[in-house]
Every structure is written in C-alpha cells, then in structure tokens.
Amino acid sequence: xxxxxxxxxxADFSRLGEELVRVEAAGADWAxxxxxxxxxxxxxxxxxxxxxxxxxxxxxxxxxxxxxxxxARYVNAFADAGCDMITVxxxxxxxxxxxxDRIKGRGLKAGVSLNPETPASKIIxxxxxxxxxxxxxxxxxxxxxxxxxxxxPKISEIREWADRKGKKLEISVDGGINADTGKVCADAGATxxxxxxxxxxxxxxxxxxxxxKLYGPTL
Ligand code: DX5
Ligand code: ZN
Numbered sequence: 001x002x003x004x005x006x007x008x009x010x011a012d013f014s015r016l017g018e019e020l021v022r023v024e025a026a027g028a029d030w031a032x033x034x035x036x037x038x039x040x041x042x043x044x045x046x047x048x049x050x051x052x053x054x055x056x057x058x059x060x061x062x063x064x065x066x067x068x069x070x071x072a073r074y075v076n077a078f079a080d081a082g083c084d085m086i087t088v089x090x091x092x093x094x095x096x097x098x099x100x101d102r103i104k105g106r107g108l109k110a111g112v113s114l115n116p117e118t119p120a121s122k123i124i125x126x127x128x129x130x131x132x133x134x135x136x137x138x139x140x141x142x143x144x145x146x147x148x149x150x151x152x153p154k155i156s157e158i159r160e161w162a163d164r165k166g167k168k169l170e171i172s173v174d175g176g177i178n179a180d181t182g183k184v185c186a187d188a189g190a191t192x193x194x195x196x197x198x199x200x201x202x203x204x205x206x207x208x209x210x211x212x213k214l215y216g217p218t219l
Contacts, residue, residue: 001213003192005030005063005172006205009045009143010196016050017057019200026206029213030063032174032194033083034143037068040092041141048074048081055082063087063194065113065174067140070094075102087111087134087172090123100129111172115140116148120157131170133158135190138175143196147176152188159189179208186216 006028011019023031033051038044051062064083068074071088072095078086086103090096090112103110112126113134127133135155138145155171162169172192173185182193193212199205 002186002190002215003029003170003172004199004209004212005032005192005194006199006209007032007034007143007174007194007196009034010200013046017054020054020058020060023205024058024060026204027209027213028060028205030061030085030192031058032196033062033064035064035066035068035078036141039069040089041067043141048077051078051081051083061085063111063172063192065111065134065194066092068092071096072099072102075099075106079103079106079108083108085109085111085132087113087132089113089115089140090126091115091118096126097129100126104129111170113140113174114154116151120154120161123158124161127158127162127167127169128165132172132192133169134172134174134194135185136175137173137177137181137185140175145176147178147181149181149184152184155185155188155190179211182212183215186212188216190216 036043036045062083088099109131111132137151173190174194177195178198
C-alpha cells in the first residue's frame with residue numbers, strides 16, 4: 001500500500017500535540033516534520049525541542065524533512081529528539097555523504113531530497129546509501145503551493161534507476177499533493193505521499209488517507 005505522511009506544517013501549531021494525535025488516529029502511516037532554518041529556505045519552523053515534546057504523545061513514524069544548510073551538524077540532535085527517518089537536501093551546503101552516514105550510524109532511515117529545478121542525476125550518487133528519495137513538487141519553504149507537474153518524470157527516472165539496481169527504495173513526493181496529483185505521482189512510482197494543506201483542511205482526513213493508500217504500484 002502507498003504510505004501517507006501528513007505534513008505537520010499545515011497543523012495548528014498552538015495545538016501541535018493534539019494535531020499529531022489526530023493524524024495518527026486518521027490512519028496516517030508517517031508524520032512529516034518540516035524543519036526550516038531561514039537559510040536554505042527563507043522560512044523558519046521548528047527544531048529538535050519541539051519534535052521531542054510531541055514524540056511522547058505518539059509512536060507514529062517521524063519523517064523529518066530537513067530544509068537546512070550543512071545538515072550533518074544536526075543529525076544527532078534530531079535522532080535524540082526521536083525522529084525515525086531524516087531526509088536531507090542534496091542542494092544543501094556541507095558534506096551530504098557525511099550526513100547520510102551519521103543518520104545510518106544512528107540506526108535511522110536516511111532520505112535525500114531534490115528541489116524542482118534539480119535534475120534526478122544530482123541525487124542518484126547519494127541514493128546507494130539511502131532508503132528514500134524525496135522529490136519536491138513545489139519550491140520548498142511554504143505550504144499551500146501548486147503542484148509542479150514537470151517534476152513527475154523525475155519520479156519515474158529514479159524508480160527506473162532503483163529497479164535496474166534491484167534496490168528497494170521509497171520515493172516520496174512533497175508539495176501540492178491532493179487526491180489527483182497524488183494518484184499521478186503514485187502511478188509514476190512514488191510510494192509515500194506527503195500532504196499538508198489538502199489533508200489538514202478536512203475535519204476528518206481518514207477517508208482521504210484510506211483512498212490514497214490504494215493508489216499506484218508499491219514496494
Ligand atoms: C514545503 C514542505 C511541505 C509542505 C507541503 O516546503 O516541504 O512538506 O508542508 O505542503 P502542501 O501539501 O500544502 O503543499
Ligand atoms: Zn516537506
């Protein structure tokens with residue numbers, strides 16, 4: 001089944017713990033945590049202390065998306081906070097191989113992400129040591145943007161690469177994902193659908209999550 005990872009960026013931050021519990025109760029597979037440093041992207045969100053504070057409320061898989069420069073510096077802090085997977089950007093400053101090594105060294109799943117304008121060839125070298133490729137389908141930094149359809153061929157390209165290598169690789173997509181765009185991405189080879197605004201605007205996101213889980217080819 002396709003996994004659904006609601007992005008907590010669209011949650012009501014004044015009730016972040018309750019929102020996390022709501023996501024888990026709705027049947028989400030993962031909870032997506034968008035960390036922004038005001039440098040890699042213009043926005044600033046939250047860091048390890050906030051993640052640690054909500055970690056005790058739920059055992060759901062914490063899918064941390066680090067939109068930060070030199071992510072290797074912070075791997076231990078996010079691991080200590082209770083993240084299950086840490087995804088770093090291939091465009092970020094610093095040694096991305098070192099970041100992946102540190103994530104794997106802590107026994108966590110490692111992901112590598114690429115921006116809409118970055119070709120798939122740029123992340124391929126990192127994927128041998130990773131568990132997931134995160135294909136951004138909007139420019140990172142803000143929720144509620146429109147899906148960029150031109151990114152879809154990169155999903156197929158990465159999936160074909162993984163198939164040729166016989167590698168089990170999750171591919172997640174993030175940005176402007178709703179029932180329609182999520183289906184397009186799952187059909188192209190995505191196995192994890194990240195969505196903020198399209199799920200959080202619903203009073204009950206569980207029927208939508210149940211529907212998305214039936215999309216597309218899966219691992
Ligand atoms: C954007 C974040 C996304 C964001 C998606 O930089 O990485 O996870 O929350 O929000 P929607 O689904 O509203 O595009
Ligand atoms: Zn994200």
